[in-house]
Amino acid sequence: MTMQGIENVVGETAYDVSGDKVGSVGNLYASDSTxxxxxxxxxxxxFGSKHTFVPLDGAHVEKxxxxxxxxxxxxxxxxxxxxGGHLSEGEATELYRYYGLGTPKANGNANNGKAGMAGQPGMQNAKMDGTAADGSMVRSEERLRAGTETVESGRVGLRKVVVTEEQQVTVPVSHEEVRVVREPIAEGETGGRIGEDQREVVLHEERPVVAKETVAVERVGLETETVRxxxxxxxxxxxEQVEVDGLDDDGTGKHKKH
Structure with a gap:
């Protein structure tokens, strides 16, 4: 995997071995020697607030x-x-051991006194190093990536209370009343006698009776709706911007003769 082939994925999505998304590609770190x-x-x-080092061993670029x-x-x-900057010997050792890549060895030829790794001394940030082995330069830029997070904005609950109210209903009722009915005796009828007598009539009336029953009238629930x-x-x-020094007006590096 060459620097030219991988630099295009900076800022793109990074996936693990199973194809699960793990974040976005940040900076590339290259060997000082190669x-x-x-x-x-x-x-x-x-928002990409954590930066994690991952080896490029076994990695590949797809669309x-x-x-x-x-x-x-x-x-x-x-x-x-x-x-950022240069990986120290201790940092490189910690990463190699964590990923099971073996233990890097100190290299006396490491640049600027930095401890190197066997066969690949001094891992340098490719963006900060500036120049690759073929003389090309990697230009990087920050891209704004916005995401969302779900937070609790409030709570709504249901609570059932008992209230009292008055209701009026109209109930038809009836009752019995007594009135005196007099009928004349026809001439020639017998059976009349003089003496004391007593009769009793039972009167009836309807009275309203109130009874209460509990019935279910409706079901009340809560549901959420996502508003976009x-x-x-x-x-x-x-x-970053790349500026070119030493070019003439015609775009070449040759100086004009006077």
Whole structure:
């Protein structure tokens, strides 16, 4: 995997060995001696706030991004190392041991007194080193990536209480009343006698009776509805520009004769 072939995935999506997304590709780290990329940082966490070193051994580039050899859990649990500048001997040793790549050995020829690794001394950030083995230069820029997180904004509950109210209903009722009815005796009828007598009539009436019964009238529940909207986020990003020194007006490096 050459620097020219992998530099295009910077800022793209990084996947683990199973194809699960683990974050975005951050910086490339190349060997001081060969210029070949050996490590990559993967930006994980909310808005890419965490930078994790992952070896490029076994990695490959596809249309959807960079596919790495370790698993997602292995990458997320990797040692936290400052993703800038030069990897020290201790940092390199810690990473090699964690990923099971063996133990790097100190190299007396490491640049600037930095301890190197066997066959590949001094892992240097490819972006900060500036120049690859073929003389080309990698230009990098920051890209704004916005995401969302779900937070609790409030709670709504149901509570049933008992209230009292008055209701009026109209009930038809009836009752019996007594009235005196007199009928004349026809001439020639007998049976009348003089003496005391008493009769009793039982009167009836209807009275309203109230009874209560409990019936279910409706079911009340709660449901949530997702309302989509948009919010604008403004953030400052940086990018690198490449300036060329030593060129003439005609775009060549030759000086004109007077």
């Amino acid at each position: 210029g070949r990329p050996e490590w990559v940082t993967v930006n994980t966490g909310l 959807d991004g960079l596919h790495l050899a370790p698993t997602k859990s292995k990458i997320k649990d990797a040692p936290r190392i400052d993703a 909207g948009e919010e604008q986020i403004t953030e400052t990003v940086r990018k």
